[in-house]
Amino acid sequence: xxxxxSYWEREEWLNAPDLLIAGGGxxxxxxxxxxxxxxxGHDILVIDKGVTPExxxxxxxxFACIGSISEHLADMQVSGEEIVLNRIARRWYGLExxxxxxxxxxxxxxxxxxxxxxxxxxxxxxxxxxxxxxxRQLEKRLGLEEVYSVKEYQGYPxxxxxxxxxxxSGMLMRSLHQKMNELxxxxxxxxxxxxxxxxxxxxxxxxxxxxxxxxxxxxGFVSQLTDIPVEPARxxxxxxxxxxxxxxxxxxxxxEGYVYFRNIGERLxxxxxxxxxxxxxxxxxxxxxxxxxxxxxxxxGNVLKLPVNxxxxxxxxxxxxxxxxxxxxxxxxxxxxxxxxxxxxxxxxVGMNVARNLVEMIKS
Numbered sequence: 001x002x003x004x005x006s007y008w009e010r011e012e013w014l015n016a017p018d019l020l021i022a023g024g025g026x027x028x029x030x031x032x033x034x035x036x037x038x039x040x041g042h043d044i045l046v047i048d049k050g051v052t053p054e055x056x057x058x059x060x061x062x063f064a065c066i067g068s069i070s071e072h073l074a075d076m077q078v079s080g081e082e083i084v085l086n087r088i089a090r091r092w093y094g095l096e097x098x099x100x101x102x103x104x105x106x107x108x109x110x111x112x113x114x115x116x117x118x119x120x121x122x123x124x125x126x127x128x129x130x131x132x133x134x135x136r137q138l139e140k141r142l143g144l145e146e147v148y149s150v151k152e153y154q155g156y157p158x159x160x161x162x163x164x165x166x167x168x169s170g171m172l173m174r175s176l177h178q179k180m181n182e183l184x185x186x187x188x189x190x191x192x193x194x195x196x197x198x199x200x201x202x203x204x205x206x207x208x209x210x211x212x213x214x215x216x217x218x219x220g221f222v223s224q225l226t227d228i229p230v231e232p233a234r235x236x237x238x239x240x241x242x243x244x245x246x247x248x249x250x251x252x253x254x255x256e257g258y259v260y261f262r263n264i265g266e267r268l269x270x271x272x273x274x275x276x277x278x279x280x281x282x283x284x285x286x287x288x289x290x291x292x293x294x295x296x297x298x299x300x301g302n303v304l305k306l307p308v309n310x311x312x313x314x315x316x317x318x319x320x321x322x323x324x325x326x327x328x329x330x331x332x333x334x335x336x337x338x339x340x341x342x343x344x345x346x347x348x349x350v351g352m353n354v355a356r357n358l359v360e361m362i363k364s
Contacts, residue, residue, distance in 0.1 A: 016210040017045040017186070019362075022193045022201060023217035024048035025057030026347050027340055029176040030355030031215050033101070036183045038359060044185045045211070047203065049192035055219055056347055058173050059318030061237055061260055061271050063251055064098075064109065064165040064348055066091040068116040069127040069134065069148060071257040079325050087326065089141055091346060092163070094353035101352060107172035112250040112262075114164030117156040119254075119303060124157045131159065154247055154305075166251050166262055167348065193218070196225050199336045213362055214337045217355075220321035221284055222341035226333050230321045230342040232284035236292050237271030238315035239264060240306070248304060259299060267313065268306065270296050286317045320345045328354050330361065338362065 005014060019035055021028045024046050032044050052058050066088050067075075075084045099109060118124035131148045138147045144163060151160040177187065193216070195202040200210045216225060220232040243266055251262045259272040273292040274281045280289060293315070300306045323329060323342035328350060330340050340358050343351055 020211035026351035
């Protein structure tokens with residue numbers, strides 16, 4: 001009987017792993033590391049549909065942040081103060097865990113602090129009034145003193161967050177995958193999950209692969225495979241060519257975090273603007289929205305006052321997974337199959353912690 005695979009492939013490559021993880025981003029890689037630590041003798045296979053972790057893990061801006069005050073105030077209008085304070089704590093502890101497991105050097109962590117700048121005096125005044133209360137709450141819950149303070153940057157009123165930083169997202173993911181490889185975790189690239197069966201997945205529409213346990217760590221793409229209420233959201237980012245005497249150095253937020261920017265050496269990274277075309281950007285298709293690109297270009301010229309001859313070197317998009325309340329979802333969708341999604345644009349901060357929580361729920 002003719003087969004598309006050899007005996008050796010069947011016995012050594014296509015045998016059912018103890019754990020199959022769909023998605024090689026921050027969450028998927030972290031699930032593999034935590035699971036392997038708990039069950040060192042188990043066989044783990046990570047698959048991803050891209051040649052790199054395709055989604056947002058290597059397509060983000062590299063912010064190690066807990067959020068700006070204007071974002072927190074907007075979220076409190078939706079979810080209430082207690083939930084938002086718990087969310088800030090989750091982000092902080094998640095970043096601490098990431099730095100502990102990955103190591104600062106492995107992701108070029110730079111403790112920059114973070115500035116939120118304002119062009120609207122009323123918005124600045126509203127946020128400034130909340131500083132003392134937020135600082136008291138964060139000291140009480142996290143032991144962090146004076147997190148937020150009033151500053152000025154390039155002539156704009158600003159609120160400084162002293163606990164934030166920046167990372168090299170590409171280095172982070174290379175480091176996590178190297179750790180996985182050293183532990184014997186297998187990785188397959190260019191392997192898209194098209195369908196979920198009974199303790200099995202269909203890969204590239206031609207190969208059904210079984211596994212004892214399956215984790216769908218595909219975040220913004222999870223709605224293609226399950227009915228979990230996570231909506232895809234496309235984010236746009238560009239990096240400029242080197243700019244002489246670049247004034248903006250560190251990490252910056254604007255307008256409830258919808259715009260974010262930072263320097264990478266002498267280059268400026270600028271991203272966001274999804275609120276300018278929210279409905280159009282609720283998509284799992286990569287691409288550039290001209291409306292958003294134009295908005296960010298105007299922002300670069302009018303607000304950041306970049307020199308008139310600045311140019312974009314590279315631009316890209318990433319796909320996030322958003323929930324209505326910004327709370328991540330961990331759910332067993334059928335026996336032996338779990339889904340984790342809805343990192344809501346905060347994968348760097350919460351991804352590793354969410355992965356650890358999932359592994360604690362999986363029964364061997």
